[in-house]
Structure formats: C-alpha cells, structure tokens
Amino acid sequence: MSDINKEWPLWEVFVRSKAGLDHKHCGSLHAADAKMAIQMARDVYTRRQEGCSVWVVQSDQIVASDPGDKDMYFDPAEDKVYRHPTFYQLPKAVDHM
Amino acid sequence: MTAASIQLELTPATQYLLRIGDSCLILAQRISEWCGHAPVLEEDIAMSNIALDLIGQARAVLTRAGEVEGRSHDEDQLAFLRQERDYFNVTLAELPRGDFANAVLRNTMAATWLKLLWERLAMESKDEELRAIAAKAVKEARYHQQHSGDWVVRLGDGTDESRQRMEAALASLWRFAAELFDTDAADEAAADAGWGPRWSELKAPWQAEMQQILSEAGLTMPAESKFQSDGKRGRHSEHMGFILADMQYLQRAFPGGVW
Numbered sequence: 210m211s212d213i214n215k216e217w218p219l220w221e222v223f224v225r226s227k228a229g230l231d232h233k234h235c236g237s238l239h240a241a242d243a244k245m246a247i248q249m250a251r252d253v254y255t256r257r258q259e260g261c262s263v264w265v266v267q268s269d270q271i272v273a274s275d276p277g278d279k280d281m282y283f284d285p286a287e288d289k290v291y292r293h294p295t296f297y298q299l300p301k302a303v304d305h306m
Numbered sequence: 307m308t309a310a311s312i313q314l315e316l317t318p319a320t321q322y323l324l325r326i327g328d329s330c331l332i333l334a335q336r337i338s339e340w341c342g343h344a345p346v347l348e349e350d351i352a353m354s355n356i357a358l359d360l361i362g363q364a365r366a367v368l369t370r371a372g373e374v375e376g377r378s379h380d381e382d383q384l385a386f387l388r389q390e391r392d393y394f395n396v397t398l399a400e401l402p403r404g405d406f407a408n409a410v411l412r413n414t415m416a417a418t419w420l421k422l423l424w425e426r427l428a429m430e431s432k433d434e435e436l437r438a439i440a441a442k443a444v445k446e447a448r449y450h451q452q453h454s455g456d457w458v459v460r461l462g463d464g465t466d467e468s469r470q471r472m473e474a475a476l477a478s479l480w481r482f483a484a485e486l487f488d489t490d491a492a493d494e495a496a497a498d499a500g501w502g503p504r505w506s507e508l509k510a511p512w513q514a515e516m517q518q519i520l521s522e523a524g525l526t527m528p529a530e531s532k533f534q535s536d537g538k539r540g541r542h543s544e545h546m547g548f549i550l551a552d553m554q555y556l557q558r559a560f561p562g563g564v565w
Contacts, residue, residue, distance in 0.1 A: 238348050241460070248453055252352040
C-alpha cells in the first residue's frame, strides 16, 4: 500500500546550542513542509535544552562529495604537515588557538 | 492494604485551582495515550512533549491547590487519591482519544483556552505563586496551540477524507466548549477574591482565535450548542471512571509507591 511518492520529504536538522556558537548538524526527520519541519525539529531535537535556534534544509538540496572521489580529494592532505600552523611560536595571549 | 480516598476541604479558591490543574492532568493522560500510536514518529514525540508539559502544569497547580486547601495534601494525593466527583476538570479533557483529527481539534480547543487563561492569570492573579506558574505555562500553551492549530488547518484544508474527519471531530467536540466559559458561584467568588479572571471573560477571545484557525482550515465554526457538560462541577461523563482507574491503580494498590 505504501506509495513512495506520498512519503514526506526528508530534512536535515541543524541546532545552535547557544548564542554565538554555530549551528551543528544533529540528525534528520520527515516533514510535509518547511513549517512543519521546524516544529518537528524543535520537538525531536531540542526537548532536553539542546538548543536556542534550529535550521532545517531539505536533504535533497545538499550537494555532497562523491565517496568515489575520497582518495583523490582527501588522501593527498595526509603528508602535508606543514599546512598545520605548528611551526609558529604563539604569544601567550593567544594560547588557546 | 489499599489507599483510602482523601477528603477535600472545598472552597471557591481550591475549586478554581483544581479546575485548572485537573483539566491539565486529565488532558495530559489522554494525550499520552498517543505515545507509540501517532501517525509518524516525529508527531509521536511532539504529542508526548505536549502531554509532559501539561503534567508539569498540573503538578504545579495541584501543589498550590493543596497548600491553599491547608490540609497538607500533596500533588500525588490530589492526583491519585480522590473520588471521581472530587475531580473538577472540564469534560472536554476526559473524552476518549478518538482519531487523530479528534486529537488535534481537542488539543487546539484546549490549548487556545488554556493560553488565554494563563495569560490572564500571569498578569492579574493576586497569588504570586499562580502568577509564576502561569508565566511559565503560557509559553508552553502558545506552542501547543500553534502546533495543534496547524494540524487543524492541514487536515481541514487537505484531502476529502481529512476534511470529513475534521468535520466529524467538530461535530462531536464543539458542544463541550460551552463548559469552558460558563460561570457559577465558585468561579465568581474566586474571581472576586482576585485569583484570576471569570472564565466567561475568555469566551470572546477564544471564539475569535478559533474562528481564525477554522477559517484558515476552510471549516465552518459550528453554532453554539445548548448542551451543557458539567465536569468542572464534578459531574463527569461515563469515560471518567475508566481513565481514573488507569491512573489510580498503582497508588491505590501500592500506597506511596515510588520508582
């Protein structure tokens, strides 16, 4: 009986835990439209005080890198330690960078 | 050994508070019946959240009612150890779960009413404790109204079947609205003593807000019914005994049981 076309679309949910921090991806849910997705995100992902703001985006709007490109894209960074700023002496004042 | 019922010292103030607290308590119990049964997982969690908010409101108001009553009855004794006639929730809260259309319409009717009541209590109750409870509860009630009202619009303005189910829910629930706004000696005396508004004062804003939701849903607001339910005076529907049996069994069979 289940008709795949009648399934609600999937949405990705991003929650900001407190003012000043960034929105972090925390999961996904199904909802009929954007308004419902925001309400559902609030109910599903912030019920234990996890957040003060939510973003939702329809999952099919996210463009992702191809897993097949993983070697080509990401492995070359492995031996480029000089790209980490570990060769600099930081002043004490910025110790927590 | 089973737990005996407590005897209430009923004054207009305690009855005013119990009408609010019991309506939250019994409605929460009904909504919690959706846990594991809502149409989709996300809505299941949303309904459970609403039920838990209402339980929190009931706990706070019943605790205050016990203090005002002055016979050292705590929230648990008030919630679990009264006879049916000593519960003063509005009948709307105790009606059976029904289908999803019934649930979202009842939640919208109740949330709109409670929101208006909490707003007034937060501003004008002479009781500092009740003002504080109301100030917190009104935020929850606003969300309950928005979430449930959106469903009324979606279903009323949805498919043929969803509209028919919303119309059926309206036909069955609307007559229980009159009880939310009628007045009696207890209501008058509590209002005169500064506990909160006369419930009759909430009728016009309630009808205006419901009218707005129903119009958006493409549904016709039913005419006012002459039927008068009486739950808030302790005279309940035939469904009340069963819900109390569910709620009370554990505390009656194992007095003071905790986990």
